[in-house]
Amino acid sequence: MINIQDIRETARDMLTKGEVRAVIGYRRGSRGMLAEPTFITSAEQADELVWDPTCFHNLSLYLVHDRKFLAHIRKNAEAPVAIVAKGCDARSIVVLMQEHYFKREDVYIIGVSCEGTGVLDERKLAKHLNGAQASNVAFDGGDFVFTTAEGEKRLPAREVMADRCLECRIPFPREHNIVFGEDKTGRQLEAPFAALTRFEAQGTGARWDFWSHHFDRCIRCFACRSVCPMCYCDECVVDSITFPVTTETTAEDKANRIRWIERSAVRSENITYLMTRAMHLAGRCTDCGECERACPVNVPIRLLNNKMEREAREQFGFEPGASIGGPSLVASFLDRDPGDFIR
Amino acid sequence: MEKILDKKRIDDWIAALDNWDIQGPVLEDDIWSYQPVSGAVRLDHPNTKQSPKGLAFPQREIFFKFEQIKGEAPRLTQVVPDEQRHAVFGVRPCDGRGVPRMDLVFNDHVEDNYYQARRKNVAYVGLACNKPPSANCFCLSVGGSPVSTDGLDVQMTDLGDRYFVKAITETGKGLMAAAGKLFAEPSAADQKQVKQVHAEAVAYPQRAVRNVEEVPAKLKASFKSPLWQELAQACIGCGICTFLCPTCHCFDINDEVQSKAPLKGIRVRTWDNCQFPDFTMHSSGHNPRENTGARLRQRVAHKFQYFPENFGMPQCTGCGRCISECPVGIDIINVVNKVAENAA
Ligand code: SF4
Ligand code: SF4
Ligand code: SF4
Ligand code: SF4
Ligand code: SF4
Numbered sequence: 001m002i003n004i005q006d007i008r009e010t011a012r013d014m015l016t017k018g019e020v021r022a023v024i025g026y027r028r029g030s031r032g033m034l035a036e037p038t039f040i041t042s043a044e045q046a047d048e049l050v051w052d053p054t055c056f057h058n059l060s061l062y063l064v065h066d067r068k069f070l071a072h073i074r075k076n077a078e079a080p081v082a083i084v085a086k087g088c089d090a091r092s093i094v095v096l097m098q099e100h101y102f103k104r105e106d107v108y109i110i111g112v113s114c115e116g117t118g119v120l121d122e123r124k125l126a127k128h129l130n131g132a133q134a135s136n137v138a139f140d141g142g143d144f145v146f147t148t149a150e151g152e153k154r155l156p157a158r159e160v161m162a163d164r165c166l167e168c169r170i171p172f173p174r175e176h177n178i179v180f181g182e183d184k185t186g187r188q189l190e191a192p193f194a195a196l197t198r199f200e201a202q203g204t205g206a207r208w209d210f211w212s213h214h215f216d217r218c219i220r221c222f223a224c225r226s227v228c229p230m231c232y233c234d235e236c237v238v239d240s241i242t243f244p245v246t247t248e249t250t251a252e253d254k255a256n257r258i259r260w261i262e263r264s265a266v267r268s269e270n271i272t273y274l275m276t277r278a279m280h281l282a283g284r285c286t287d288c289g290e291c292e293r294a295c296p297v298n299v300p301i302r303l304l305n306n307k308m309e310r311e312a313r314e315q316f317g318f319e320p321g322a323s324i325g326g327p328s329l330v331a332s333f334l335d336r337d338p339g340d341f342i343r
Numbered sequence: 344m345e346k347i348l349d350k351k352r353i354d355d356w357i358a359a360l361d362n363w364d365i366q367g368p369v370l371e372d373d374i375w376s377y378q379p380v381s382g383a384v385r386l387d388h389p390n391t392k393q394s395p396k397g398l399a400f401p402q403r404e405i406f407f408k409f410e411q412i413k414g415e416a417p418r419l420t421q422v423v424p425d426e427q428r429h430a431v432f433g434v435r436p437c438d439g440r441g442v443p444r445m446d447l448v449f450n451d452h453v454e455d456n457y458y459q460a461r462r463k464n465v466a467y468v469g470l471a472c473n474k475p476p477s478a479n480c481f482c483l484s485v486g487g488s489p490v491s492t493d494g495l496d497v498q499m500t501d502l503g504d505r506y507f508v509k510a511i512t513e514t515g516k517g518l519m520a521a522a523g524k525l526f527a528e529p530s531a532a533d534q535k536q537v538k539q540v541h542a543e544a545v546a547y548p549q550r551a552v553r554n555v556e557e558v559p560a561k562l563k564a565s566f567k568s569p570l571w572q573e574l575a576q577a578c579i580g581c582g583i584c585t586f587l588c589p590t591c592h593c594f595d596i597n598d599e600v601q602s603k604a605p606l607k608g609i610r611v612r613t614w615d616n617c618q619f620p621d622f623t624m625h626s627s628g629h630n631p632r633e634n635t636g637a638r639l640r641q642r643v644a645h646k647f648q649y650f651p652e653n654f655g656m657p658q659c660t661g662c663g664r665c666i667s668e669c670p671v672g673i674d675i676i677n678v679v680n681k682v683a684e685n686a687a
Contacts, residue, residue, distance in 0.1 A: 029672040029674070030672070030674045030676070030677050031478070031479065031666060031667070031672060031674065032478060034672065035672075036577065036671060036672030037576075037577040037671055037672070038577075039576050039577075057670075057671065061579065062577075069634075072633075123373050126373075127373075131389070133478045214372075217372070219393075219402065219582070219586055220582070221581050221582030221583050221586050221616075222581055222582055222619070223579065223581035223582065223583050223670060226579040226580050226581040227579050227581065227670055227671075239621050245626035259600075262597065262599045262611075263595060263597055263599075263611070263613040264403045264599060264611055264613055265402055265403060265613070266403065290670075293670065294579075294581070294583070294670035296374075296392060296583050296586075296587060296668050297372070297374060297376075297392065297393075298372045298373055298374055
């Protein structure tokens with residue numbers, strides 16, 4: 001079991017000594033039991049840190065924000081940033097380092113093991129709570145224990161855990177500077193890719209109907225992209241900012257500028273958006289589940305990313321975020337690749 | 344006009360509205376949304392994920408089609424919204440109050456033909472909140488109430504096995520008159536019960552924006568406050584808070600080219616959102632709202648300062664969607680209270 005005091009102590013100590021500029025972690029928010037990201041810069045704030053099954057967020061996104069901000073103000077980082085990272089989050093950090101987004105010494109990883117659990121799925125929970133609001137959640141080793149106005153409610157972890165956590169192969173941040181909690185790798189409650197496998201058991205027709213339905217429902221709020229640490233492109237394929245207009249620009253130039261994806265949230269454009277994003281995440285997505293969690297209309301985006309992840313695993317034995325020095329999927333090839341176009 | 348409707352007869356009422364498209368709350372993919380309904384209408388929903396604003400202000404509105412064949416004059420064909428009438432059932436009072444706020448923007452301040460053409464064909468049949476359906480409801484503190492009738496054509500109140508149905512507008516009377524026989528006169532006991540239910544609804548504790556009348560001046564004094572960036576640090580810049588809001592109305596207009604030779608396409612209006620980083624991006628690359636703090640300030644000050652300055656009322660109706668749905672916990676009640684509290 002992780003004692004939150006240990007995490008707080010680590011943060012306090014590093015901030016006091018000036019070893020890090022900030023600690024990115026979780027604190028209790030204003031919405032019932034839910035945690036939210038926090039950015040603490042002074043030792044006194046360390047006590048606000050929390051760790052519980054509502055720490056969904058993959059905070060490595062904020063390392064990306066920090067990098068972009070430093071680039072914008074043309075400054076180098078004066079000291080590293082510390083970050084609380086679960087297994088999947090730490091793997092995202094590794095991918096970012098494989099891609100040279102920042103260096104290992106720029107980040108101090110405070111690893112937290114998910115041990116016997118993982119994070120909650122708010123949608124699964126809502127069904128069990130049936131309108132009741134939980135003000136607190138604790139994990140007692142087998143069950144999640146929720147405090148509600150109607151009293152205490154216990155639910156087996158596997159009924160309300162996020163799918164990705166049920167299937168998680170390594171619920172432990174192997175890359176870390178310090179780590180809390182035991183490594184319980186191998187404790188997965190479902191086989192890897194179980195949800196995807198269940199989905200793919202259906203015929204093509206049923207799958208197409210399913211996706212058509214969901215592609216039509218997407219409202220293109222781009223929360224899935226914006227919450228994703230891997231979607232760091234300065235100009236995403238959906239943005240319309242790539243076109244510099246000068247006094248010389250003609251109406252014709254404007255009309256003919258390349259637009260990969262139109263703004264209309266209609267099936268053709270939504271497919272292009274979501275499929276492009278899935279392709280751009282192949283070998284990079286560490287299945288932190290943030291895109292699917294953030295989606296306000298429950299588009300099951302994880303299935304798309306999982307498909308790419310499984311493809312990379314089966315074809316190339318590739319495990320995203322396994323090691324900093326390791327290859328990145330799309331920037332490497334195998335000598336024994338059967339396709340001659342690549343050699 | 345005040346009547347009583349047996350709960351079992353609501354489907355008959357809907358059936359009687361035969362030249363109306365009926366929209367009701369539907370639970371699908373674990374979320375509630377307004378969808379066309381034919382038979383049974385369920386009114387046991389909390390609030391819907393998206394507000395009903397899309398009926399008058401759809402996410403995508405085609406203005407006209409254009410076409411140019413080489414050597415000929417360009418041809419424009421206006422696309423006019425259809426005349427289908429929509430009656431939305433189950434509208435929560437906060438979403439009802441969103442309607443007059445949208446009207447101020449599109450009917451009063453300027454006249455937007457497309458909005459008007461759709462708006463005149465939508466009727467809002469509201470459902471009072473006997474108990475606030477979300478922990479983030481705060482209608483009472485922004486001038487509304489769980490039993491407000493503002494913006495609604497009809498207000499329904501759940502009295503257990505029957506609804507107390509009250510016409511608010513002429514359109515509402517028409518909707519009720521279309522099935523006059525289904526409705527009964529309310530008894531003195533019904534009147535008493537509805538008063539009681541409403542009183543309890545209003546007494547139910549809610550979260551609150553403090554001293555909303557003083558907020559505009561306080562925000563005005565806080566334009567340069569460092570709090571904005573502090574409070575917006577976690578914001579990811581997505582479209583959730585604005586797209587789901589019953590009163591956010593920013594849009595973008597684009598030409599979508601469907602074929603280059605011959606040149607063919609459509610001009611479309613789509614929802615846009617002040618939280619997207621490229622919303623105010625200039626083509627030079629300069630962005631006057633350069634960080635999440637400046638963008639959060641825009642969203643919050645629009646609701647709680649600029650709109651009150653222009654129209655004398657907060658634009659926010661307290662539905663709480665932007666709070667419940669923000670993936671990183673940005674909470675408009677906290678933001679307003681904190682900035683106002685720290686105002687010079
Ligand atoms: S996916 Fe694995 S590492 Fe990530 S939160 Fe779930 S259990 Fe933990
Ligand atoms: S899939 Fe969901 S989160 Fe992504 S853009 Fe569409 S609606 Fe938004
Ligand atoms: S904010 Fe008020 S009107 Fe809206 S759903 Fe909540 S209680 Fe009802
Ligand atoms: S406040 Fe929340 S919902 Fe709104 S843009 Fe920021 S992250 Fe998205
Ligand atoms: S600002 Fe938020 S709470 Fe207010 S009306 Fe909009 S979505 Fe609802």
